Amino acid sequence: MASHLPPKSTTQHSQPATAGVASQAHATPRGIKRWLLTTNHKEIGTLYLVLSLTMFFVGGLFAMVIRAELFQPGLQLVEPEFFNQMTTMHGLIMIFGAVMPAFVGLANWMVPLQVGAPDMALPRLNNFSFWLLPVAFTLLLSTFFMPGGAPNFGWTSYAPLSTTYSPPSTTFFIFSLHLAGISSILGAINIIATILNLRAPGMRLMDMPLFVWTWLITAFLLIAVMPILAGVITMMLLDINFGTSFFSAAGGGDPVLFQHLFWFFGHPEVYIMILPAFGIVSVIIPTFARKPLFGYASMVYATASIAILSFLVWAHHMFTVGLPLVAELFFMYSTMLIAVPTGVKVFNWVTTLFRGSITFEPPMLFALAFVVLFTIGGFSGLMLAISPADFQYHDTYFVVAHFHYVLVPGAVFAIMAGVYYWLPKWTGHYPNLRLGQWHFWLSVIGVNLTFFPMHFAGLAGMPRRIPDYALQFADFNMVTSLGAFMFGASQLLFVAVIVMCIRGGEKAPAKAWEGGEDLEWTVPSPAPLHTFETPPDFQPRQH
Amino acid sequence: MSGGSYYVPVSSKWPVLASLAMGAIMAGAGTLLVFGRAGVPVMVIGLLAVLAVMTLWFRDVIHESRSGLYDARMDRSFRWGMGWFIFSEVMFFAAFFGTLFYVRTFALPWLDGEGAKGVAALLWPDFTASWPLLEPPDKAIQGPHETFSPWHLPLVNTLILVSSSITLTVAHEGLKEGYRTTARHWLTGTVLLGTCFIAIQGFEYHEAYTHYGITLQAGIYGATFFLMTGFHGLHVIIGTIILISILGRVIRGHFSRDDHFAFEAAAWYWHFVDVVWIGLFTFVYVF
Numbered sequence: 001m002a003s004h005l006p007p008k009s010t011t012q013h014s015q016p017a018t019a020g021v022a023s024q025a026h027a028t029p030r031g032i033k034r035w036l037l038t039t040n041h042k043e044i045g046t047l048y049l050v051l052s053l054t055m056f057f058v059g060g061l062f063a064m065v066i067r068a069e070l071f072q073p074g075l076q077l078v079e080p081e082f083f084n085q086m087t088t089m090h091g092l093i094m095i096f097g098a099v100m101p102a103f104v105g106l107a108n109w110m111v112p113l114q115v116g117a118p119d120m121a122l123p124r125l126n127n128f129s130f131w132l133l134p135v136a137f138t139l140l141l142s143t144f145f146m147p148g149g150a151p152n153f154g155w156t157s158y159a160p161l162s163t164t165y166s167p168p169s170t171t172f173f174i175f176s177l178h179l180a181g182i183s184s185i186l187g188a189i190n191i192i193a194t195i196l197n198l199r200a201p202g203m204r205l206m207d208m209p210l211f212v213w214t215w216l217i218t219a220f221l222l223i224a225v226m227p228i229l230a231g232v233i234t235m236m237l238l239d240i241n242f243g244t245s246f247f248s249a250a251g252g253g254d255p256v257l258f259q260h261l262f263w264f265f266g267h268p269e270v271y272i273m274i275l276p277a278f279g280i281v282s283v284i285i286p287t288f289a290r291k292p293l294f295g296y297a298s299m300v301y302a303t304a305s306i307a308i309l310s311f312l313v314w315a316h317h318m319f320t321v322g323l324p325l326v327a328e329l330f331f332m333y334s335t336m337l338i339a340v341p342t343g344v345k346v347f348n349w350v351t352t353l354f355r356g357s358i359t360f361e362p363p364m365l366f367a368l369a370f371v372v373l374f375t376i377g378g379f380s381g382l383m384l385a386i387s388p389a390d391f392q393y394h395d396t397y398f399v400v401a402h403f404h405y406v407l408v409p410g411a412v413f414a415i416m417a418g419v420y421y422w423l424p425k426w427t428g429h430y431p432n433l434r435l436g437q438w439h440f441w442l443s444v445i446g447v448n449l450t451f452f453p454m455h456f457a458g459l460a461g462m463p464r465r466i467p468d469y470a471l472q473f474a475d476f477n478m479v480t481s482l483g484a485f486m487f488g489a490s491q492l493l494f495v496a497v498i499v500m501c502i503r504g505g506e507k508a509p510a511k512a513w514e515g516g517e518d519l520e521w522t523v524p525s526p527a528p529l530h531t532f533e534t535p536p537d538f539q540p541r542q543h
Numbered sequence: 544m545s546g547g548s549y550y551v552p553v554s555s556k557w558p559v560l561a562s563l564a565m566g567a568i569m570a571g572a573g574t575l576l577v578f579g580r581a582g583v584p585v586m587v588i589g590l591l592a593v594l595a596v597m598t599l600w601f602r603d604v605i606h607e608s609r610s611g612l613y614d615a616r617m618d619r620s621f622r623w624g625m626g627w628f629i630f631s632e633v634m635f636f637a638a639f640f641g642t643l644f645y646v647r648t649f650a651l652p653w654l655d656g657e658g659a660k661g662v663a664a665l666l667w668p669d670f671t672a673s674w675p676l677l678e679p680p681d682k683a684i685q686g687p688h689e690t691f692s693p694w695h696l697p698l699v700n701t702l703i704l705v706s707s708s709i710t711l712t713v714a715h716e717g718l719k720e721g722y723r724t725t726a727r728h729w730l731t732g733t734v735l736l737g738t739c740f741i742a743i744q745g746f747e748y749h750e751a752y753t754h755y756g757i758t759l760q761a762g763i764y765g766a767t768f769f770l771m772t773g774f775h776g777l778h779v780i781i782g783t784i785i786l787i788s789i790l791g792r793v794i795r796g797h798f799s800r801d802d803h804f805a806f807e808a809a810a811w812y813w814h815f816v817d818v819v820w821i822g823l824f825t826f827v828y829v830f
């Protein structure tokens with residue numbers, strides 16, 4: 001494999017475009033117009049990542065407000081109404097503004113590089129997908145300034161809280177979610193078309209890096225369920241503004257119908273936020289263990305199984321709503337089934353590490369923490385899947401602990417791992433490894449201080465989404481809040497690392513990491529604006 | 544595979560303008576619904592801007608296509624793109640069909656006291672489940688007086704839409720065989736049939752409100768009726784606009800016998816709309 005490592009001649013004629021210098025042939029616009037009008041997958045990927053990081057801090061700020069209020073029992077800082085807006089907007093911003101755009105940004109940058117494509121399949125559509133998002137989030141954040149405030153019913157928007165009893169701004173929330181949804185669908189279509197159509201000659205589906213595979217399956221999930229979300233929020237819109245009774249039993253509708261439709265979208269949605277993370281980790285662990293991924297094919301099949309199962313488990317979010325017994329049983333067992341393919345994945349990651357020559361650069365640290373901490377989140381999910389037990393856990397902090405374990409040290413850590421891993425390819429410099437290690441250790445300690453005590457508070461009965469709580473939960477909450485402030489503050493280090501890495505640092509060669517074997521490591525670092533204009537020679541590796 | 548020839552467009556101003564225009568529609572519509580008429584001009588400007596941007600964007604694409612910039616791979620990208628887009632539309636309607644089935648199979652019988660969830664009957668003890676639901680549980684909500692017979696206008700519309708799929712296929716075959724006049728005539732026929740469908744549907748809506756008492760506010764029957772036929776009707780309107788623009792291109796001499804994906808994409812969309820209607824006719828009107 002070392003034989004074709006030096007950058008190939010195919011990329012030579014792209015050299016003038018390096019470092020953002022406009023190439024004469026294309027007369028690329030400069031300044032702000034370059035970013036507004038771009039059709040380049042790398043620039044659009046960067047835009048997505050910058051938006052995501054911004055939203056991560058906006059949503060993080062809301063989390064800090066929540067944790068400051070919950071630092072001590074009693075009402076201190078904010079009104080309960082505002083607290084509810086904080087929990088709602090924290091969820092919405094983090095899911096639709098931070099995690100999803102981050103993965104789309106990584107896909108934009110890396111999928112064409114990993115499959116040897118000249119760009120995304122539909123570059124203008126790609127730019128459209130991105131620019132819908134700033135518009136959508138401007139609209140969403142503007143609801144704070146409307147009479148009655150921002151949406152306050154939780155990101156799950158259960159009717160009738162989100163219909164009969166919702167603030168006027170809910171209509172704007174619905175429209176902003178429509179825009180974000182259109183963006184997701186178009187982005188997913190683009191990614192699928194790129195993967196299915198623009199692979200380098202000779203690259204079969206089963207030769208693709210796992211990040212590409214997981215994104216192919218994620219894109220399918222997005223196209224399948226974002227329209228369901230569009231449908232259900234449209235019905236909300238009609239109930240609020242046009243007097244329909246979809247979610248009102250008085251007219252023959254059913255508020256539980258909202259929950260069914262929402263979670264038919266919502267459960268695949270949570271896998272949309274974790275499958276690309278699996279892909280990133282499955283790429284990083286082999287690189288730093290200097291071994292091929294153990295069980296490549298089983299990884300692919302496990303991912304596909306998880307995606308299929310995700311359509312059959314939605315009502316496990318609704319165990320206490322009053323489902324028929326047969327539904328409780330079906331959704332309990334189908335949910336437990338997901339542990340099987342997930343277990344296959346964890347087994348494969350651990351087995352890849354077994355007898356590897358492991359080094360602990362920041363990407364690997366985040367990936368290893370992912371394996372351990374995501375597994376904790378997976379196990380608490382298995383506990384929640386037990387329907388009778390869920391009657392105790394439902395809507396407590398145990399649930400909050402569960403999904404934050406899979407989303408923060410799960411999805412977010414995987415995103416950070418990916419950023420550290422690919423920063424040399426994006427900027428041409430290694431990130432400051434010492435600072436990266438500080439960022440990692442502070443984050444991993446902060447995240448566990450934040451979310452681990454939530455398990456105990458939840459099992460003891462502390463409900464979620466409340467601004468005040470009984471005195472016996474005071475200690476757990478104070479630890480949680482301190483951990484949250486620590487985690488929040490250490491993310492400033494992340495920004496520092498990224499900014500420093502863009503400005504300078506140790507020069508990275510084309511193959512920035514010794515064990516990196518995928519196609520992106522065959523192009524120079526930083527990757528020139530246009531890569532693989534002639535397809536690379538792809539040599540399949542033995543998995 | 545024809546590597547190297549894949550066309551990557553230079554920068555374009557349409558995507559970002561399209562996003563802003565979409566934002567204007569959404570912000571305008573939201574303002575209209577929440578704060579009143581001040582939103583109307585914003586929404587109208589947004590709508591016009593979206594139409595203008597789409598026209599100019601497609602003009603660029605058509606120009607590139609006719610300049611021979613697109614290779615076979617590009618063609619496949621468009622095919623995957625359109626195919627998956629239609630799949631997303633299928634899922635959009637799936638949410639509405641799911642709603643209809645859930646209401647008819649579970650929600651209404653439970654409100655009537657049936658089965659394990661029958662405690663819901665405590666809310667309105669006098670309620671009797673039926674479909675079409677003429678008497679909603681709460682007396683404050685006025686249900687429909689009667690519902691449409693499927694064998695009058697809906698059947699006519701079914702025949703119209705099914706025939707339009709056939710005429711479109713004849714037009715497509717004509718184009719493939721090089722009979723451009725045939726293609727033009729049958730495509731014109733398809734557009735006319737689509738327009739007839741929309742007109743009849745508009746007349747039916749008028750009847751629904753004036754004589755049948757089927758309104759958006761008439762409980763779950765009216766809600767599902769207008770949700771499903773309304774979004775279908777919107778898709779027929781969009782499909783007709785697409786077909787008209789394709790007809791314009793056929794008249795201008797665009798498309799060759801073996802390279803006319805825009806025509807095919809429009810046809811895929813039209814057949815999809817047709818299939819949705821068969822589902823609607825079956826489950827909204829007949830059963």
